[in-house]
Amino acid sequence: xxxxxxxxxxxxxxxxxxxxxxxxxxxxxxxxxxxxxxxxxxxxxxxxxxxxxxxxxxxxxxxxxxxxxxxxxxxxxxxxxxxxxxxxxxxxxxxxxxxxxxxxxxxxxxxxxxxxxxxxxxxxxxxxxxxxxxxxxxxxxxxxxxxxxxxxxxxxxxxxxxxxxxxxxxxxxxxxxxxxxxxxxxxxxxxxxxxxxxxxxxxxxxxxxxxxxxxxxxxxxxxxxxxxxxxxxxxxxxxxxxxxxxxxxxxxxxxxxxxxxxxxxxxxxxxxxxxxxxxxxxxxxxxxxxxxxxxxxxxxxxxxxxxxxxxxxxxxxxxxxxxxxxxxxxxxxxx
Ligand SMILES: NC(=O)c1ccc[n+]([C@@H]2O[C@H](COP(=O)([O-])OP(=O)(O)OC[C@H]3O[C@@H](n4cnc5c(N)ncnc54)[C@H](OP(=O)(O)O)[C@@H]3O)[C@@H](O)[C@H]2O)c1
Numbered sequence: 001x002x003x004x005x006x007x008x009x010x011x012x013x014x015x016x017x018x019x020x021x022x023x024x025x026x027x028x029x030x031x032x033x034x035x036x037x038x039x040x041x042x043x044x045x046x047x048x049x050x051x052x053x054x055x056x057x058x059x060x061x062x063x064x065x066x067x068x069x070x071x072x073x074x075x076x077x078x079x080x081x082x083x084x085x086x087x088x089x090x091x092x093x094x095x096x097x098x099x100x101x102x103x104x105x106x107x108x109x110x111x112x113x114x115x116x117x118x119x120x121x122x123x124x125x126x127x128x129x130x131x132x133x134x135x136x137x138x139x140x141x142x143x144x145x146x147x148x149x150x151x152x153x154x155x156x157x158x159x160x161x162x163x164x165x166x167x168x169x170x171x172x173x174x175x176x177x178x179x180x181x182x183x184x185x186x187x188x189x190x191x192x193x194x195x196x197x198x199x200x201x202x203x204x205x206x207x208x209x210x211x212x213x214x215x216x217x218x219x220x221x222x223x224x225x226x227x228x229x230x231x232x233x234x235x236x237x238x239x240x241x242x243x244x245x246x247x248x249x250x251x252x253x254x255x256x257x258x259x260x261x262x263x264x265x266x267x268x269x270x271x272x273x274x275x276x277x278x279x280x281x282x283x284x285x286x287x288x289x290x291x292x293x294x295x296x297x298x299x300x301x302x303x304x305x306x307x308x309x310x311x312x313x314x315x316x317x318x319x320x321x322x323x324x325x326x327x328x329x330x331x332x333x334x335x
Pocket of ligand 1: 007008009010011012013014033034035036059074075076077079097098099145146147178179180181182183303304307308
Protein backbone atom coordinates (compact mmCIF):
# COMPACT_ATOMS: atom_id res chain seq x y z
CA UNK A 1 0.00 0.00 0.00
CA UNK A 2 1.15 3.55 -0.74
CA UNK A 3 0.42 6.11 2.00
CA UNK A 4 -1.23 9.31 0.82
CA UNK A 5 -2.73 12.42 2.43
CA UNK A 6 -5.20 15.21 1.72
CA UNK A 7 -4.61 18.78 2.89
CA UNK A 8 -7.85 20.76 2.58
CA UNK A 9 -9.88 17.78 3.81
CA UNK A 10 -12.89 19.90 4.80
CA UNK A 11 -13.55 21.30 1.31
CA UNK A 12 -15.61 19.98 -1.59
CA UNK A 13 -12.73 18.56 -3.63
CA UNK A 14 -11.14 17.25 -0.42
CA UNK A 15 -14.31 15.25 0.31
CA UNK A 16 -14.32 13.79 -3.22
CA UNK A 17 -10.70 12.72 -2.76
CA UNK A 18 -11.48 11.09 0.60
CA UNK A 19 -14.43 9.17 -0.88
CA UNK A 20 -12.29 7.73 -3.69
CA UNK A 21 -9.20 7.10 -1.55
CA UNK A 22 -10.96 5.05 1.14
CA UNK A 23 -12.01 2.60 -1.59
CA UNK A 24 -8.71 2.66 -3.54
CA UNK A 25 -6.98 -0.73 -3.77
CA UNK A 26 -3.40 0.60 -3.55
CA UNK A 27 -3.53 3.95 -1.75
CA UNK A 28 -3.96 4.13 2.03
CA UNK A 29 -5.36 7.42 3.33
CA UNK A 30 -2.88 8.13 6.13
CA UNK A 31 -3.04 11.90 6.68
CA UNK A 32 -5.87 14.44 6.61
CA UNK A 33 -5.48 18.13 7.46
CA UNK A 34 -7.27 21.47 7.54
CA UNK A 35 -6.26 24.93 8.70
CA UNK A 36 -7.12 24.24 12.34
CA UNK A 37 -7.25 20.44 12.54
CA UNK A 38 -8.12 18.81 15.89
CA UNK A 39 -11.20 17.09 14.50
CA UNK A 40 -12.26 13.90 12.71
CA UNK A 41 -13.40 13.15 9.21
CA UNK A 42 -16.85 12.19 10.49
CA UNK A 43 -17.27 15.58 12.15
CA UNK A 44 -16.19 17.40 9.00
CA UNK A 45 -18.33 15.24 6.73
CA UNK A 46 -21.33 13.71 8.52
CA UNK A 47 -22.12 11.71 5.36
CA UNK A 48 -19.05 9.59 6.24
CA UNK A 49 -20.32 8.81 9.77
CA UNK A 50 -19.84 5.10 10.50
CA UNK A 51 -18.13 4.67 7.12
CA UNK A 52 -14.60 5.78 7.93
CA UNK A 53 -12.94 6.97 11.11
CA UNK A 54 -9.83 9.14 10.68
CA UNK A 55 -8.31 11.99 12.66
CA UNK A 56 -7.84 15.37 10.98
CA UNK A 57 -4.72 17.37 11.96
CA UNK A 58 -3.66 20.95 11.64
CA UNK A 59 -1.86 21.15 8.27
CA UNK A 60 1.89 20.72 8.71
CA UNK A 61 4.22 19.72 5.90
CA UNK A 62 6.73 17.95 8.19
CA UNK A 63 3.98 15.76 9.66
CA UNK A 64 2.50 15.08 6.22
CA UNK A 65 5.94 14.05 4.94
CA UNK A 66 6.37 11.55 7.81
CA UNK A 67 3.01 9.95 6.99
CA UNK A 68 2.85 10.02 3.18
CA UNK A 69 4.56 9.22 -0.11
CA UNK A 70 2.16 11.53 -1.97
CA UNK A 71 -0.03 14.42 -0.81
CA UNK A 72 -3.04 16.00 -2.54
CA UNK A 73 -3.38 19.73 -1.92
CA UNK A 74 -7.08 20.66 -2.14
CA UNK A 75 -6.43 24.26 -1.10
CA UNK A 76 -7.09 27.74 -2.43
CA UNK A 77 -4.39 29.15 -4.72
CA UNK A 78 -1.51 30.81 -2.85
CA UNK A 79 -2.07 28.54 0.18
CA UNK A 80 -0.97 25.56 -1.94
CA UNK A 81 2.44 26.72 -3.04
CA UNK A 82 3.80 27.10 0.49
CA UNK A 83 2.93 23.50 1.33
CA UNK A 84 4.01 22.14 -2.06
CA UNK A 85 7.45 23.72 -1.83
CA UNK A 86 8.09 22.23 1.61
CA UNK A 87 6.67 18.80 0.75
CA UNK A 88 8.72 18.52 -2.44
CA UNK A 89 11.88 19.47 -0.54
CA UNK A 90 11.10 16.62 1.88
CA UNK A 91 10.85 14.14 -1.01
CA UNK A 92 7.05 13.88 -1.08
CA UNK A 93 5.14 13.75 -4.37
CA UNK A 94 2.47 16.43 -4.73
CA UNK A 95 -0.76 16.69 -6.71
CA UNK A 96 -2.02 20.27 -6.42
CA UNK A 97 -5.63 21.06 -7.31
CA UNK A 98 -5.21 24.84 -7.17
CA UNK A 99 -3.99 27.21 -9.89
CA UNK A 100 -0.54 27.58 -8.31
CA UNK A 101 1.42 25.32 -10.70
CA UNK A 102 -0.79 25.44 -13.82
CA UNK A 103 0.47 28.51 -15.67
CA UNK A 104 3.77 30.02 -16.70
CA UNK A 105 4.94 32.50 -14.07
CA UNK A 106 4.15 35.63 -16.08
CA UNK A 107 0.54 34.57 -16.76
CA UNK A 108 0.09 33.39 -13.16
CA UNK A 109 1.29 36.70 -11.74
CA UNK A 110 -0.89 38.70 -14.17
CA UNK A 111 -4.05 36.90 -13.03
CA UNK A 112 -3.37 35.64 -9.48
CA UNK A 113 -0.54 36.87 -7.23
CA UNK A 114 3.28 36.86 -7.00
CA UNK A 115 4.63 33.29 -7.30
CA UNK A 116 6.60 32.04 -4.32
CA UNK A 117 7.96 28.84 -5.84
CA UNK A 118 9.09 29.49 -9.43
CA UNK A 119 11.65 26.64 -9.40
CA UNK A 120 9.00 23.98 -8.89
CA UNK A 121 6.60 25.81 -11.22
CA UNK A 122 9.07 25.16 -14.04
CA UNK A 123 9.06 21.42 -13.24
CA UNK A 124 5.32 20.88 -12.79
CA UNK A 125 3.24 18.85 -15.25
CA UNK A 126 -0.24 19.99 -16.26
CA UNK A 127 -2.48 17.07 -15.33
CA UNK A 128 -4.77 17.02 -18.36
CA UNK A 129 -4.41 13.27 -18.56
CA UNK A 130 -5.04 12.57 -22.24
CA UNK A 131 -2.35 15.09 -23.29
CA UNK A 132 0.30 14.72 -20.54
CA UNK A 133 0.17 11.03 -19.64
CA UNK A 134 3.85 10.26 -20.26
CA UNK A 135 5.12 13.38 -18.45
CA UNK A 136 2.91 12.57 -15.45
CA UNK A 137 4.57 9.16 -15.06
CA UNK A 138 7.87 10.92 -14.47
CA UNK A 139 7.01 13.96 -12.39
CA UNK A 140 6.85 14.57 -8.64
CA UNK A 141 4.53 17.59 -9.03
CA UNK A 142 1.23 17.50 -10.93
CA UNK A 143 -0.86 20.64 -11.43
CA UNK A 144 -4.56 19.86 -11.67
CA UNK A 145 -6.16 21.84 -14.53
CA UNK A 146 -9.06 24.18 -13.82
CA UNK A 147 -12.52 22.66 -14.24
CA UNK A 148 -13.57 24.88 -17.18
CA UNK A 149 -10.21 24.45 -18.95
CA UNK A 150 -10.53 20.66 -18.58
CA UNK A 151 -13.90 20.52 -20.35
CA UNK A 152 -12.89 23.15 -22.93
CA UNK A 153 -9.47 21.74 -23.83
CA UNK A 154 -10.68 18.14 -24.10
CA UNK A 155 -13.39 19.39 -26.48
CA UNK A 156 -11.39 21.75 -28.69
CA UNK A 157 -7.83 20.39 -28.88
CA UNK A 158 -8.63 17.61 -31.42
CA UNK A 159 -9.87 20.31 -33.82
CA UNK A 160 -7.08 22.87 -33.57
CA UNK A 161 -5.34 21.84 -36.81
CA UNK A 162 -8.62 22.45 -38.71
CA UNK A 163 -9.52 25.76 -37.03
CA UNK A 164 -8.92 29.22 -38.48
CA UNK A 165 -6.76 30.76 -35.77
CA UNK A 166 -7.43 34.27 -37.09
CA UNK A 167 -11.08 33.93 -36.03
CA UNK A 168 -11.78 34.12 -32.28
CA UNK A 169 -12.85 31.13 -30.24
CA UNK A 170 -15.99 31.57 -28.13
CA UNK A 171 -16.53 29.42 -25.05
CA UNK A 172 -19.88 29.59 -23.28
CA UNK A 173 -19.73 27.59 -20.06
CA UNK A 174 -22.25 26.68 -17.36
CA UNK A 175 -21.32 25.35 -13.94
CA UNK A 176 -23.06 23.99 -10.87
CA UNK A 177 -22.48 25.93 -7.66
CA UNK A 178 -19.95 23.51 -6.11
CA UNK A 179 -17.45 24.88 -8.66
CA UNK A 180 -17.06 27.88 -6.36
CA UNK A 181 -16.03 25.81 -3.32
CA UNK A 182 -17.83 25.57 0.02
CA UNK A 183 -17.47 29.20 1.11
CA UNK A 184 -20.75 31.07 0.81
CA UNK A 185 -20.92 34.25 -1.27
CA UNK A 186 -23.68 36.52 -2.60
CA UNK A 187 -23.71 34.71 -5.95
CA UNK A 188 -23.84 31.22 -4.42
CA UNK A 189 -26.51 32.09 -1.85
CA UNK A 190 -29.59 29.87 -2.36
CA UNK A 191 -31.90 32.83 -2.94
CA UNK A 192 -29.63 34.24 -5.65
CA UNK A 193 -29.00 31.09 -7.64
CA UNK A 194 -32.24 29.15 -7.15
CA UNK A 195 -34.47 29.38 -10.29
CA UNK A 196 -31.79 31.60 -11.81
CA UNK A 197 -28.88 31.66 -14.28
CA UNK A 198 -26.37 34.40 -14.93
CA UNK A 199 -22.95 35.11 -16.42
CA UNK A 200 -20.07 36.08 -14.15
CA UNK A 201 -16.68 37.61 -15.02
CA UNK A 202 -17.58 37.63 -18.76
CA UNK A 203 -14.39 37.75 -20.90
CA UNK A 204 -12.34 38.38 -17.71
CA UNK A 205 -12.39 35.00 -15.93
CA UNK A 206 -9.00 33.59 -14.90
CA UNK A 207 -9.59 30.36 -16.76
CA UNK A 208 -9.43 32.16 -20.15
CA UNK A 209 -5.63 32.66 -20.03
CA UNK A 210 -5.25 29.03 -18.90
CA UNK A 211 -7.24 27.80 -21.92
CA UNK A 212 -5.29 30.08 -24.28
CA UNK A 213 -1.89 29.07 -22.85
CA UNK A 214 -2.60 25.32 -23.05
CA UNK A 215 -4.04 25.50 -26.59
CA UNK A 216 -0.79 27.17 -27.63
CA UNK A 217 1.35 24.67 -25.71
CA UNK A 218 -0.36 21.60 -27.20
CA UNK A 219 -1.25 22.79 -30.72
CA UNK A 220 1.10 25.72 -31.33
CA UNK A 221 -1.93 27.89 -32.25
CA UNK A 222 -2.14 31.38 -30.76
CA UNK A 223 -5.89 31.97 -30.82
CA UNK A 224 -8.05 34.61 -29.15
CA UNK A 225 -10.19 32.96 -26.43
CA UNK A 226 -13.46 34.63 -25.42
CA UNK A 227 -14.71 32.82 -22.36
CA UNK A 228 -17.99 33.49 -20.54
CA UNK A 229 -18.91 31.30 -17.54
CA UNK A 230 -22.43 31.08 -16.13
CA UNK A 231 -23.69 29.81 -12.80
CA UNK A 232 -26.66 27.43 -12.89
CA UNK A 233 -28.88 26.14 -10.06
CA UNK A 234 -27.27 22.69 -9.89
CA UNK A 235 -24.92 21.24 -7.28
CA UNK A 236 -22.37 19.79 -9.68
CA UNK A 237 -21.69 19.45 -13.40
CA UNK A 238 -20.33 21.64 -16.13
CA UNK A 239 -21.49 22.06 -19.73
CA UNK A 240 -19.20 23.90 -22.13
CA UNK A 241 -20.33 25.11 -25.58
CA UNK A 242 -17.47 26.04 -27.89
CA UNK A 243 -17.89 27.95 -31.17
CA UNK A 244 -15.05 28.12 -33.70
CA UNK A 245 -14.44 28.79 -37.41
CA UNK A 246 -13.02 26.01 -39.58
CA UNK A 247 -10.61 26.32 -42.50
CA UNK A 248 -12.08 23.29 -44.29
CA UNK A 249 -14.96 20.82 -44.22
CA UNK A 250 -14.54 18.06 -41.61
CA UNK A 251 -16.44 15.18 -40.05
CA UNK A 252 -16.20 16.25 -36.39
CA UNK A 253 -17.37 12.99 -34.82
CA UNK A 254 -14.79 10.99 -36.78
CA UNK A 255 -12.04 13.37 -35.65
CA UNK A 256 -13.05 13.00 -32.01
CA UNK A 257 -13.35 9.22 -32.27
CA UNK A 258 -9.89 8.93 -33.81
CA UNK A 259 -8.19 11.25 -31.26
CA UNK A 260 -9.70 9.55 -28.22
CA UNK A 261 -9.92 5.94 -29.44
CA UNK A 262 -7.61 4.71 -26.63
CA UNK A 263 -9.02 6.95 -23.87
CA UNK A 264 -11.40 5.08 -21.58
CA UNK A 265 -12.82 8.20 -19.92
CA UNK A 266 -13.65 10.26 -22.99
CA UNK A 267 -17.01 9.34 -24.49
CA UNK A 268 -17.79 10.62 -27.96
CA UNK A 269 -21.54 11.05 -28.23
CA UNK A 270 -23.59 11.40 -31.40
CA UNK A 271 -26.29 13.38 -29.58
CA UNK A 272 -25.76 16.60 -27.54
CA UNK A 273 -24.28 15.83 -24.13
CA UNK A 274 -25.66 16.62 -20.66
CA UNK A 275 -24.23 17.02 -17.17
CA UNK A 276 -26.32 14.43 -15.36
CA UNK A 277 -24.87 11.57 -17.42
CA UNK A 278 -21.37 12.42 -16.15
CA UNK A 279 -22.14 13.62 -12.60
CA UNK A 280 -20.43 11.30 -10.11
CA UNK A 281 -17.94 10.05 -12.73
CA UNK A 282 -14.59 10.84 -14.33
CA UNK A 283 -16.09 10.83 -17.84
CA UNK A 284 -15.86 13.74 -20.20
CA UNK A 285 -18.67 13.42 -22.77
CA UNK A 286 -18.11 15.28 -26.04
CA UNK A 287 -20.36 15.99 -29.03
CA UNK A 288 -19.62 18.14 -32.08
CA UNK A 289 -21.52 19.46 -35.11
CA UNK A 290 -20.66 21.65 -38.10
CA UNK A 291 -22.61 24.02 -40.31
CA UNK A 292 -20.30 24.73 -43.24
CA UNK A 293 -17.26 26.40 -41.67
CA UNK A 294 -18.94 26.87 -38.27
CA UNK A 295 -17.95 24.34 -35.60
CA UNK A 296 -19.90 23.68 -32.40
CA UNK A 297 -18.38 21.46 -29.70
CA UNK A 298 -20.24 20.49 -26.55
CA UNK A 299 -18.41 18.98 -23.60
CA UNK A 300 -19.74 17.86 -20.20
CA UNK A 301 -17.90 16.94 -17.01
CA UNK A 302 -18.44 16.68 -13.28
CA UNK A 303 -16.48 19.73 -12.06
CA UNK A 304 -15.61 18.10 -8.71
CA UNK A 305 -14.36 14.85 -10.28
CA UNK A 306 -13.03 15.13 -13.85
CA UNK A 307 -12.67 18.87 -13.23
CA UNK A 308 -10.70 18.34 -9.99
CA UNK A 309 -10.46 15.27 -7.74
CA UNK A 310 -10.72 12.23 -10.04
CA UNK A 311 -8.35 13.90 -12.51
CA UNK A 312 -5.97 14.44 -9.56
CA UNK A 313 -6.32 10.77 -8.60
CA UNK A 314 -5.50 9.60 -12.15
CA UNK A 315 -2.39 11.82 -12.01
CA UNK A 316 -1.43 10.23 -8.67
CA UNK A 317 -1.93 6.73 -10.09
CA UNK A 318 0.41 7.58 -12.97
CA UNK A 319 2.99 9.21 -10.66
CA UNK A 320 3.05 6.08 -8.50
CA UNK A 321 3.33 3.58 -11.36
CA UNK A 322 -0.23 2.26 -10.95
CA UNK A 323 -2.90 1.59 -13.56
CA UNK A 324 -4.14 5.10 -14.34
CA UNK A 325 -7.80 4.18 -13.99
CA UNK A 326 -7.50 2.41 -10.63
CA UNK A 327 -10.26 3.53 -8.23
CA UNK A 328 -11.77 6.00 -10.71
CA UNK A 329 -15.59 6.39 -10.63
CA UNK A 330 -17.55 5.27 -13.69
CA UNK A 331 -21.23 5.16 -12.70
CA UNK A 332 -23.25 8.39 -12.86
CA UNK A 333 -25.66 9.63 -10.16
CA UNK A 334 -28.71 8.89 -12.33
CA UNK A 335 -31.62 9.48 -11.96
N1 LIG B 1 -14.72 23.15 -6.69
C1 LIG B 1 -14.33 22.78 -7.91
O1 LIG B 1 -15.15 22.36 -8.75
C2 LIG B 1 -12.88 22.86 -8.29
C3 LIG B 1 -12.51 22.37 -9.56
C4 LIG B 1 -11.16 22.45 -9.94
C5 LIG B 1 -10.22 22.99 -9.07
N2 LIG B 1 -10.64 23.46 -7.87
C6 LIG B 1 -9.60 24.04 -7.00
O2 LIG B 1 -9.35 23.13 -5.94
C7 LIG B 1 -9.01 23.84 -4.75
C8 LIG B 1 -9.99 23.43 -3.64
O3 LIG B 1 -11.30 23.75 -4.09
P1 LIG B 1 -12.61 23.40 -3.24
O4 LIG B 1 -13.76 23.68 -4.13
O5 LIG B 1 -12.47 22.10 -2.58
O6 LIG B 1 -12.53 24.56 -2.15
P2 LIG B 1 -13.22 24.64 -0.72
O7 LIG B 1 -14.45 23.83 -0.71
O8 LIG B 1 -13.29 26.08 -0.39
O9 LIG B 1 -12.14 23.92 0.20
C9 LIG B 1 -10.83 24.43 0.40
C10 LIG B 1 -10.38 23.95 1.76
O10 LIG B 1 -9.03 24.39 1.99
C11 LIG B 1 -8.89 24.57 3.39
N3 LIG B 1 -7.83 25.54 3.59
C12 LIG B 1 -7.80 26.82 3.19
N4 LIG B 1 -6.62 27.40 3.50
C13 LIG B 1 -5.88 26.43 4.13
C14 LIG B 1 -4.59 26.38 4.69
N5 LIG B 1 -3.80 27.46 4.68
N6 LIG B 1 -4.18 25.21 5.25
C15 LIG B 1 -4.96 24.13 5.27
N7 LIG B 1 -6.22 24.12 4.74
C16 LIG B 1 -6.66 25.25 4.20
C17 LIG B 1 -10.24 25.06 3.88
O11 LIG B 1 -10.54 24.35 5.03
P3 LIG B 1 -10.55 24.97 6.48
O12 LIG B 1 -10.94 26.41 6.35
O13 LIG B 1 -11.50 24.09 7.17
O14 LIG B 1 -9.15 24.79 6.88
C18 LIG B 1 -11.23 24.54 2.84
O15 LIG B 1 -12.04 23.51 3.34
C19 LIG B 1 -9.11 25.34 -5.10
O16 LIG B 1 -7.85 25.83 -5.41
C20 LIG B 1 -10.01 25.34 -6.34
O17 LIG B 1 -9.77 26.45 -7.18
C21 LIG B 1 -11.93 23.39 -7.45
